[in-house]
Amino acid sequence: MRKTVIAGNWKMHMTCASAKEYMDTFIPLSKEFPSDRHIVVAPPFTAISTLASLLKGTQINISSQNVHWEIDGAFTAEISPPMLLEHNVRYAIVGHSEPRKYFSESDEQINLRARSAQASGLIPIVCVGESIEQRERGEAERVIRRQVEQGLEQTELSNLVIAYEPIWAIGTGKTCEANEANRICGLIRQWVGFPDLLIQYGGSVKPSNIDEIMSKSDIDGVLVGGASLDAKNFARIANYQIK
Numbered sequence: 001m002r003k004t005v006i007a008g009n010w011k012m013h014m015t016c017a018s019a020k021e022y023m024d025t026f027i028p029l030s031k032e033f034p035s036d037r038h039i040v041v042a043p044p045f046t047a048i049s050t051l052a053s054l055l056k057g058t059q060i061n062i063s064s065q066n067v068h069w070e071i072d073g074a075f076t077a078e079i080s081p082p083m084l085l086e087h088n089v090r091y092a093i094v095g096h097s098e099p100r101k102y103f104s105e106s107d108e109q110i111n112l113r114a115r116s117a118q119a120s121g122l123i124p125i126v127c128v129g130e131s132i133e134q135r136e137r138g139e140a141e142r143v144i145r146r147q148v149e150q151g152l153e154q155t156e157l158s159n160l161v162i163a164y165e166p167i168w169a170i171g172t173g174k175t176c177e178a179n180e181a182n183r184i185c186g187l188i189r190q191w192v193g194f195p196d197l198l199i200q201y202g203g204s205v206k207p208s209n210i211d212e213i214m215s216k217s218d219i220d221g222v223l224v225g226g227a228s229l230d231a232k233n234f235a236r237i238a239n240y241q242i243k
């Protein structure tokens with residue numbers, strides 16, 4: 001039985017003060033979440049320490065939004081595994097489409113980040129997904145397969161999460177149809193050849209579509225952007241119901 005991981009990626013949102021305000025609402029609501037699901041929030045680096053104190057003794061885990069492959073060194077603007085582990089961070093998002101697009105992150109760098117995360121005890125959330133142009137040209141499967149194969153090279157498959165996030169569904173309100181998201185997640189699991197691989201869907205997940213998405217057999221969780229910025233919405237997502 002694969003576990004479920006419900007993660008909120010706050011991206012470049014939330015000061016320490018707003019993160020605290022959020023948790024004043026979210027922590028009490030989290031007490032009602034069924035214990036079978038792992039809840040994760042990925043704040044900006046500056047709010048990690050604040051969250052580490054607030055979340056002690058709760059079932060809510062912290063993820064970083066990135067991690068470097070070196071332990072320390074001259075890498076301006078980067079963050080290393082020990083810096084995150086010091087604050088009880090458990091997960092690290094790598095290969096999100098935004099750094100892929102804005103900072104030209106390569107599959108090779110993403111793979112180094114994932115391996116470094118695992119080597120130091122963090123669980124990487126490795127993001128993959130095609131652009132609208134690639135989908136329209138019929139290249140979606142080839143693109144995703146390449147990202148998966150290169151991103152996961154020499155990683156431990158039982159200790160990571162893949163997030164399938166079609167770029168055209170991110171922040172657009174256009175969710176990928178649940179059956180199509182499920183089909184791609186199933187393909188990823190088949191290509192990798194590891195039945196217990198954890199795979200999330202991400203892209204315009206919200207309270208109104210979470211129940212349908214989570215009812216699909218190959219989707220083990222979600223990576224939520226915009227809708228995770230509101231504590232009540234994210235609590236509803238974490239509390240998804242399968243009918």
Ligand code: 13P
Binds near residue numbers: 173225
């Ligand atoms: P949205 O939920 O805002 O579409 O963002 C998805 C995402 O990029 C999560 O990492």
